[in-house]
Amino acid sequence: GAVVSQHPSRVICKSGTSVKIECRSLDFQATTMFWYRQFPKKSLMLMATSNEGSKATYEQGVEKDKFLINHASLTLSTLTVTSAHPEDSSFYICSARDAQGATEAFFGQGTRLTVV
Amino acid sequence: DAKTTQPPSMDCAEGRAANLPCNHSTISGNEYVYWYRQIHSQGPQYIIHGLKNNETNEMASLIITEDRKSSTLILPHATLRDTAVYYCIVSVYGGSQGNLIFGKGTKLSVKP
8 A cells, every 4th residue: 555654753852842743655746635633542643734735724622823724735744742731742643645536545654752 | 532432352262353343433424443452561553444334354354234324344254453442433534624533442352
C-alpha cells in the first residue's frame, strides 16, 4: 500500500516550547490529510482535517491556535503543538488519501510526544 | 461518536481463522465499511474495505450482510503477528469528507 511517513517518531520537549511534527506522503499526492491524537489505552481521536492550500478544519474542542496545521504542498502537512504542556503528551498520528482518486486512507507510524 | 459496535476483545488460536464481527445498523447508502488494525504503538494499518459485495485480498476477507447492517472480517489463518486492535469504521469514500472516526475496536489476541 501507499506510504505515509511521520517525523519524528519520538520527541521530548520542555513545557512552554513548541514542537513540529511532519507528515509526508511518499509515493502519492494527498490533497487531504488528517491528524489524530491517541491517549494511552484509548482510541484515535480526530483532531483536524488538513486541506492543501487552505485552512484546516478542526474538530470541536480542539484549539486551532494551539495545534497549528500547515498543508503547503500535496505531499506534506505539519502539525505544530505550541506552548506545549504535560497534558499535551500523547501519540499523534496522521493519515492521507491519494488525490488521484478516492481510495483508502493510509497512516503514518505516529509520533510519541512527551512534554516534561 | 463511532457508528459501529464491536466486541471489546477476542481470542483466537494460532493457525485458526479469526472472525471479527461488527455492527453498523445506521450505515448510509454512500458509506463504505473499512477495517484497520493497530499494533501497539504504531499507526493503524489498512486491511480491507467494501460497500455491498464481499471482498478478499491478501490479508483478509470481508463479509457484508445483504442489509449492510453488519459485517465480519475474516483472517483465514491467524498468526501471532495478527495480535492487534481491529477497528471497523464506516465512512464515505474519499475526499475531505472521508475522515475516519475510530471506535474502541476489538482487541484480538492470537495465542500459540
